[in-house]
């Protein structure tokens with residue numbers, strides 16, 4: 587069933603995102619400096635680095651929230667995202683999830699997902715319009731993926747923090763984005779919720795591409811394939827977690843300091 591949702595079958599080596607020479611300045615302070623970064627289809631990429639390294643700013647540029655002073659961000663090879671507005675970028679197939687879940691708490695889990703479906707209708711008509719069987723299939727598929735099938739009729743406000751996060755990921759998935767940008771998806775979760783979230787990310791990466799900004803190194807160690815370390819607005823290192831953990835420079839600027847502080 588998952589395979590039916592894959593709209594694009596690119597070659598394994600094809601890039602979905604290519605960031606070149608990116609620079610972002612806030613009142614003269616360079617939050618990103620000459621940053622190059624690329625991502626292939628189906629990757630689950632973790633972005634790590636010390637506070638202020640530029641991780642959130644990079645996601646903000648990709649989704650159009652922040653415009654760079656220099657550089658380009660190419661999506662699917664030809665589309666330069668720096669030339670598009672935030673809502674256009676969402677329509678092009680990039681979904682962003684912020685750290686705090688924002689679900690409609692008085693609506694049920696099912697209604698939250700139904701409202702998020704990619705459609706031209708307005709919010710109210712979307713809620714009352716008849717759901718087609720194809721849409722129902724998609725809704726049930728996503729409900730299953732996020733582990734909330736048995737809570738579909740419960741109000742979102744009554745869910746646990748972790749369940750709300752999964753619902754929001756499910757809502758993003760209903761938009762069928764090709765690229766998902768997730769900001770600390772496991773923050774504040776219990777150990778078992780964190781474990782489930784990691785498994786969910788791997789399941790999503792079977793058909794879509796994901797960038798995760800993360801500070802929880804245990805989570806990264808357990809679930810990361812490739813890790814990019816940002817430092818002072820640029821890429822310091824990239825590799826497997828194994829490689830990153832044994833890198834002296836990364837230890838000096840980030841991981842070593844975290845160990846010393848017991849984080």
Ligand SMILES: Nc1ncnc2c1ncn2[C@@H]1O[C@H](COP(=O)(O)OP(=O)(O)OP(=O)(O)O)[C@@H](O)[C@H]1O
Pocket residue numbers: 612613616617635636637638639640641642643644
């Ligand atoms: N809107 C803004 N105005 C001014 N400075 C900003 C703005 N947004 C970010 N910055 C600065 O840019 C730098 C990079 O911030 P950013 O939030 O991207 O880092 P980060 O790696 O995500 O950090 P953290 O892990 O703490 O979230 C920081 O020094 C931050 O203070």
